[in-house]
Amino acid sequence: MAGLTVIPKARRQKVAARLLSQVLRDASKRAPGESIFSVINARSLASINLHLELGFVEAWRSARYAGIEFTGGEGVLLRHARPRVSEVDMCGDAVEFRFNV
Known part of the structure; x- marks a missing residue:
């Protein structure tokens, strides 16, 4: 996905x-x-907050990422780590997750 923009009349839904x-x-x-990973203009607080609510964490800030230049501002690189189950104890309730970092 290269970008996500919601038209004004559909926002807040x-x-x-x-x-x-x-x-x-x-x-x-x-x-x-x-x-x-997701790169967002730092001025887009609603988008940043949404990403944070969905489990993304801030990884970096810069005026330019992968050819995208944030004129007059900076971009925020956010990362969402997906858990990988490495072991499940079938006799109990324990599940161990290993996160790729």
Whole structure:
């Protein structure tokens, strides 16, 4: 996904949250355990907050990422670590997760 923009009349209806959640579900099926990255303009606080609510963490800030230049501002690189199950204890309730970092 190269970008996600919700048209003004559909905002505040959790459209972006549903779309981004579906992207995370699909990505976890296609590449289990792999991290997902998102670059957002630092001025887009609503988008940053949504990503943080869905489990992303801030990884880096810069005026330029992969050819994208944030004129007059900076971009925020966010990372969502997908857990990879490395061991399940079938006799008990314990499940160990290993996170790729």
